[in-house]
Amino acid sequence: MNERRDPPPTDEQRARGRRNVAIALTLAAFVLLVFVITLVRLKEQVAVDMMTLPT
Amino acid sequence: MTDTLATPRARPSDWRDYFALMKPRVMSLVVFTAWTGLAAAPAAPNPLLAAAVILAIAVGAGAAGALNMAYDADIDAVMRRTCARPVPAGLVSRDEAATFGLVMSLFSVMTLGLAANALAAGLLAFTIFFYAVVYSMWLKRATPHNIVVGGLAGALPPAIAWAAATGTLGLDPLLLVLIIFMWTPPHFWALALYKAPDYEKAGVPMLPNVKGAKATRTQILIYSAILAPLGVAPAVTGLGGWLYAATSAGAGGVFLLLALRVARSRAGEAGETAADAADLYEVRKGDKAARDLFAFSILYLFLVFAALLAEHGFGLYAATPFGGGA
Numbered sequence: 600m601n602e603r604r605d606p607p608p609t610d611e612q613r614a615r616g617r618r619n620v621a622i623a624l625t626l627a628a629f630v631l632l633v634f635v636i637t638l639v640r641l642k643e644q645v646a647v648d649m650m651t652l653p654t
Numbered sequence: 655m656t657d658t659l660a661t662p663r664a665r666p667s668d669w670r671d672y673f674a675l676m677k678p679r680v681m682s683l684v685v686f687t688a689w690t691g692l693a694a695a696p697a698a699p700n701p702l703l704a705a706a707v708i709l710a711i712a713v714g715a716g717a718a719g720a721l722n723m724a725y726d727a728d729i730d731a732v733m734r735r736t737c738a739r740p741v742p743a744g745l746v747s748r749d750e751a752a753t754f755g756l757v758m759s760l761f762s763v764m765t766l767g768l769a770a771n772a773l774a775a776g777l778l779a780f781t782i783f784f785y786a787v788v789y790s791m792w793l794k795r796a797t798p799h800n801i802v803v804g805g806l807a808g809a810l811p812p813a814i815a816w817a818a819a820t821g822t823l824g825l826d827p828l829l830l831v832l833i834i835f836m837w838t839p840p841h842f843w844a845l846a847l848y849k850a851p852d853y854e855k856a857g858v859p860m861l862p863n864v865k866g867a868k869a870t871r872t873q874i875l876i877y878s879a880i881l882a883p884l885g886v887a888p889a890v891t892g893l894g895g896w897l898y899a900a901t902s903a904g905a906g907g908v909f910l911l912l913a914l915r916v917a918r919s920r921a922g923e924a925g926e927t928a929a930d931a932a933d934l935y936e937v938r939k940g941d942k943a944a945r946d947l948f949a950f951s952i953l954y955l956f957l958v959f960a961a962l963l964a965e966h967g968f969g970l971y972a973a974t975p976f977g978g979g980a
Contacts, residue, residue: 614666621669629761632706636769639702 671740675723675751676716676758683955684715684811690959691812691830693967694893695819699770706769707818711811714762714778718807720755721786724748726794732856735849755786770818777814781807795857798864805838806831812959826893829884830962836881837955840874840913844948847871847922848941867922874947878913882906885958892977894962899974901961905954912947919943 608616688711692704699707723730723741731742740746746754759782767775789804797803809831816827843861846853847870850862861870885906889899921944965971 611666614668617668621672629765632709632765633768635702636706636765639700640768643700 665745667740667745671745672720672754674740675720675746675754676713677719677723678716680719680808681712681716684808685712686956686963687830687834687959688712688811688815689967690963691815691827692819693963694812694826694830694965695816697820699819703769704819706765707774707815710762710766710769711778711814711818713758714766714782715811717755717758717762718782718785720751720758721782722790724751724755725786725790727751729795729856729858733852735852766814766818771821773821773823774814774818777810777817781810781814795859798859798861800859801842802839805835805842808838809834826888826891829888829891829893833881833885833888833958834955836877836884837951840877840881840909841948841951841955843870843874844916844944844951847874847916847944848938848948850922862922867920870922871917871919875913875917878910882910885909885954888962889974890976892973894977895965895971895973897965897970897972898958898961902958905957908950909947909954912943912950915943916947 685708688708692699692707698704723739725748726736727739727741727748730736730739736742741748741751759779763775763779763782766778785804785807789800789807793800793804812830812834813823813827816830817823846860846862847867850860850867853860854863861873865873883906885902886899888894889896889902894902919940919942921941923940
């Protein structure tokens with residue numbers, strides 16, 4: 600069988616790979632941040648609603 | 655933006671180059687003043703939301719820095735102090751820096767809107783626009799008073815944080831903005847006095863190049879004479895207590911004395927050797943008074959805001975007879 604081997608990555612390709620990982624981590628952190636902010640704000644609003652409910 | 659400064663990359667860029675685009679030193683000052691604004695505000699947000707607010711303001715400031723570096727790459731390439739920045743060094747292209755700045759601007763404004771309110775998010779968007787467009791694209795190359803008006807962008811973070819905590823603005827956050835606004839000209843003009851040839855080489859109309867060293871020294875003294883009493887004003891409104899009153903009065907006095915020394919010196923006259931030095935604090939003998947004021951101005955802002963932070967963030971507030979309780 601004729602085995603094809605990719606040439607080793609250049610410095611630029613390795614750097615691009617690292618940048619891609621950094622972008623992915625940043626996006627994941629942003630999604631997590633939005634999730635946490637939403638949870639906290641919902642919790643605050645629920646607490647306000649509970650206090651203003653007619654008894 | 656066209657990539658007119660396209661140079662062969664010295665090495666492949668990595669995340670550190672993008673972080674450098676965000677002007678980390680400016681960002682740290684923004685974080686500090688915003689944190690103080692948040693702590694001094696009468697309403698305390700949830701700690702997680704407070705952290706998100708500070709993060710959003712910091713990233714917004716960094717985004718404005720990246721947009722500034724994208725636009726000013728031609729100037730930065732000429733000046734010794736800035737030629738190693740990622741764009742002039744050929745590590746990040748202008749288009750990449752501009753895109754990064756725009757994306758980060760959107761993220762930061764959206765996050766602040768979600769974590770706080772529309773007023774804070776709107777103020778952050780205005781700050782980014784003011785720094786990137788009004789200051790960088792217009793004022794910086796057009797008038798020697800560029801940093802007077804442009805200083806508003808750097809002055810707004812405590813008000814943004816205050817608005818994030820309370821949903822409103824008032825006299826106290828505006829006083830904090832005014833202090834940084836009046837601090838900016840003497841701070842930058844002190845630096846410009848001994849770096850004037852560097853700015854002149856880049857074609858940036860800083861006050862010493864346009865009006866001369868003597869006029870700059872006089873302007874420094876005028877702004878310092880306004881800043882010193884203004885710095886004490888929060889103790890009168892009740893925002894600052896005894897610790898703040900003593901710190902701002904003492905530091906303001908030293909600031910004014912150093913400005914007087916600059917006014918009486920010959921700082922900024924024929925400072926050729928200083929411009930050749932990449933170090934911010936390296937000066938020829940005649941410029942030492944300007945260098946000392948520049949160095950102390952950084953300490954001044956730190957001390958004044960640290961006193962406020964200590965009072966409101968760490969329970970050291972004790973009201974003065976002039977102001978009410980905070």
